[in-house]
Amino acid sequence: MRGLVDLFSAVLGEGRLLAGSDIPDDLSHDETLGVAPVRPEAVAFPTRTSEVSELLDIADRHRVPVVARGSGTGLSGAAIAAPGSLLVCFAQMNRILEVDTENHVAVVQPGVTLEQLDRRLESAGLVYPVFPGEASASIGGNIATNAGGMRAVKYGVTRNQVLGLEVVLPGGEVIRTGGKFVKSSAGYDLTQLIVGSEGTLGLVTEATLRLHPRPRHAATLLAPFQTLQSITTTVPRILTDGFGPRVLEYLDATTLAAISSSVGLELGIPEDIRSRASAYLIVVLESSQERRLDEDTGELASLLDRLGAMEVYVLPSTSAAELIAARERAFFVAKAAGANDLIDVVIPRASMHAYLREVEEVAKRFGSYIGACGHVGDGNVHLTVFQPDLERCEETVRTILRLGLAHGGAISGEHGIGTAKKPWFLELEDPVKIALQRRIKAAFDPHWILGPGRIFDRPADLDGPTG
Numbered sequence: 001m002r003g004l005v006d007l008f009s010a011v012l013g014e015g016r017l018l019a020g021s022d023i024p025d026d027l028s029h030d031e032t033l034g035v036a037p038v039r040p041e042a043v044a045f046p047t048r049t050s051e052v053s054e055l056l057d058i059a060d061r062h063r064v065p066v067v068a069r070g071s072g073t074g075l076s077g078a079a080i081a082a083p084g085s086l087l088v089c090f091a092q093m094n095r096i097l098e099v100d101t102e103n104h105v106a107v108v109q110p111g112v113t114l115e116q117l118d119r120r121l122e123s124a125g126l127v128y129p130v131f132p133g134e135a136s137a138s139i140g141g142n143i144a145t146n147a148g149g150m151r152a153v154k155y156g157v158t159r160n161q162v163l164g165l166e167v168v169l170p171g172g173e174v175i176r177t178g179g180k181f182v183k184s185s186a187g188y189d190l191t192q193l194i195v196g197s198e199g200t201l202g203l204v205t206e207a208t209l210r211l212h213p214r215p216r217h218a219a220t221l222l223a224p225f226q227t228l229q230s231i232t233t234t235v236p237r238i239l240t241d242g243f244g245p246r247v248l249e250y251l252d253a254t255t256l257a258a259i260s261s262s263v264g265l266e267l268g269i270p271e272d273i274r275s276r277a278s279a280y281l282i283v284v285l286e287s288s289q290e291r292r293l294d295e296d297t298g299e300l301a302s303l304l305d306r307l308g309a310m311e312v313y314v315l316p317s318t319s320a321a322e323l324i325a326a327r328e329r330a331f332f333v334a335k336a337a338g339a340n341d342l343i344d345v346v347i348p349r350a351s352m353h354a355y356l357r358e359v360e361e362v363a364k365r366f367g368s369y370i371g372a373c374g375h376v377g378d379g380n381v382h383l384t385v386f387q388p389d390l391e392r393c394e395e396t397v398r399t400i401l402r403l404g405l406a407h408g409g410a411i412s413g414e415h416g417i418g419t420a421k422k423p424w425f426l427e428l429e430d431p432v433k434i435a436l437q438r439r440i441k442a443a444f445d446p447h448w449i450l451g452p453g454r455i456f457d458r459p460a461d462l463d464g465p466t467g
């Protein structure tokens with residue numbers, strides 16, 4: 001590899017290629033639970049598309065595995081290096097190229113973080129509405145995982161916001177897809193094929209994103225319920241009655257208690273209610289008009305009351321922000337408590353109650369503890385599995401994923417397959433669909449250099465990188 005490191009180094013300026021012991025440990029993992037870190041052979045920090053193109057040209061000719069990395073906050077192991085790989089880290093390709101207030105579009109490089117973009121858009125009165133729990137995540141990582149998050153119930157997920165892309169293919173060719181327009185019927189939709197492809201088809205070097213007006217006012221309601229069933233019957237009513245919530249989340253009582261105490265958040269819920277509540281609904285409404293928001297908040301509080309909420313709290317803005325921030329950190333609270341796996345299965349939202357009852361049964365059967373919270377408005381459940389025995393943990397996960405698919409769902413709603421969920425994907429998904437996806441992969445990347453070992457394995461009879 002030494003000669004190749006020199007070739008990669010020659011493409012980049014001084015200090016933008018790291019190798020050997022110069023590579024910090026932090027670049028050998030993402031945030032996924034239970035996946036071993038892997039040190040890459042070399043790390044490249046490109047600043048422009050032409051450099052990415054040259055790197056991929058060299059890598060393809062020499063069959064060097066390449067893994068893309070944004071901010072490394074992923075939860076599927078997809079940004080972890082492959083053995084002997086070049087890690088292409090987009091942290092320095094982080095310029096917001098344009099905010100077009102007439103077309104409601106932003107054009108950005110892939111290393112731009114959500115936090116950075118949001119800061120820039122605030123003064124323009126616009127918002128890029130994808131808010132997965134980690135604001136340090138990059139746009140490139142969001143695109144590659146089709147990130148969702150709490151606001152998907154109102155605005156949809158990343159793929160609903162990506163209008164166009166610039167992508168470097170293995171071998172170095174550069175394509176541009178889509179543009180500053182919202183519709184196209186011109187051939188296959190390559191933009192949407194790249195979104196969610198977890199860095200296995202091409203490397204994103206520029207994205208054209210849809211922006212939305214930024215509502216100025218928001219209200220957060222917290223409602224404890226005695227049964228989960230009352231929550232799952234309440235959710236469709238909130239959506240049918242046209243409240244259009246920005247956030248519609250549920251947490252089981254244990255998860256709410258854990259995340260509140262982890263940040264010292266006091267929500268003022270009396271012990272009498274806390275001891276009887278089994279789950280909580282969080283609803284955030286937003287509007288550009290304060291009076292309209294006040295009216296909606298009052299009507300929603302009455303609806304929640306009629307549908308069985310034990311109480312409805314309209315939170316002061318500071319507590320509301322703290323609660324949402326604490327909910328976003330739920331993953332780290334579970335990790336600190338020793339969680340062994342995190343699953344983000346998605347099912348039709350009307351099946352939520354039946355599914356969670358089945359999950360409870362599975363937990364009992366395998367002696368596992370399963371914490372639950374999730375984007376209840378779009379059927380995306382986040383289940384943290386506590387089961388230190390590896391075999392039992394696997395059986396627990398396999399069974400709950402299988403049940404999710406039986407409800408007409410999918411293995412991952414937003415985190416992706418990566419390396420962590422690959423065994424389940426290959427075991428439980430339709431083999432015809434997997435074979436078709438492999439053929440698409442081969443059409444983009446004939447030598448399978450990009451993200452080897454992510455989503456599926458490379459065919460054994462191919463020369464080139466392992467994985």
Ligand SMILES: Cc1cc2nc3c(=O)[nH]c(=O)nc-3n(C[C@H](O)[C@H](O)[C@H](O)COP(=O)(O)OP(=O)(O)OC[C@H]3O[C@@H](n4cnc5c(N)ncnc54)[C@H](O)[C@@H]3O)c2cc1C
Nearest residue numbers: 070071072073074078132133138140141142144148199204
């Ligand atoms: C506390 C916490 C809460 C989270 N909550 C949510 C949530 O609510 N919803 C949600 O969807 N996710 C959530 N996530 C997961 C994570 O934030 C998202 O998956 C995010 O999209 C990853 O972005 P990243 O920049 O960190 O990507 P990375 O982890 O660096 O990479 C993720 C994938 O993107 C690929 N990639 C990165 N850049 C490029 C590029 N330029 N071109 C091609 N491929 C690329 C990588 O190869 C990898 O496959 C959460 C994570 C944490 C730690």
